[in-house]
Amino acid sequence: MLSRKEHEHKATHLPEEFRTKVRELLNSIYGAKFDKEQYEFAVFGMTFPSEVLLIVSLINKKDDNAAPVTYHVSSDLNENTKADKVMNYLVDSVGLFFDSYFEDPEWNDFFSKWEETDFKGNKIHYKITRENVGLTLMADQILEDDNKIH
Template sequence: MLSRKEHDCEAIALPEEWTKKVETLLNEVYQSNCKEVGKVFEVYGSTYPSEFVFITSLINPENDRITPVTYFISKDLDPSTKPEKMLDDLVDSIGAFYDIYFSTPDWSDFQAEWLETEFKGHKFFYKISRENVALHLAADKLLKLQ
């Protein structure tokens, strides 16, 4: 499960058009850094009635055995949430994280537990792992077929 909370319903994926737009943006902004480490960004997002989950994963597209760096965001949703502003600000928080990651040569500050933080007035939770999200989603799909 990729979400922070337990849910009784299936996640609704964010529109692919939006996740691809963010993926393209990250790959353009960090192009020289990505080239240097031989990795690219993948972006995933979904919503539940009470939670928004957004994930960026810096992966090696040639070899899934090379450990990715994956940044998870979980934000509680309520009726007053303004989705466009929230999404823009959370994308900015992703940039803030990867700015630190790429500027620290031996970065290894993985945080597998959800931590609460605030960025641009939005309280949200984050975790940083080595999880390969694409493999996780493929495994979930296989388990649902059984």
């Protein structure tokens, strides 16, 4: 499970257009800091009635066994929340994380438990892992398909 909260409803994945824009933005800002032939950003996102989740991984596209650097960020949603505002500050938090990641060549500060912080006056939750989210989503799909058969 990628989300921070338990949900009764299935996730709605963020539109490909949004994920592509975020990926292009990250490449324009950080592309000079890594070999684009070897590395790329992967962007995932989903919404639930009470949560939005954005996940960005820097993956090694030449080595499937290399663990990515993955930043997960989540924020609560309610009927008064403006989704575009939430997405803007979540994307900004992704930038803040990758600023610090690329600034320190010895960076190695992973933690798999959700942390809460105030970011630009908004409460967010984040964690930094080595998870390959693309593989996690594929495994979830296989399990879901298998459950439909049985």
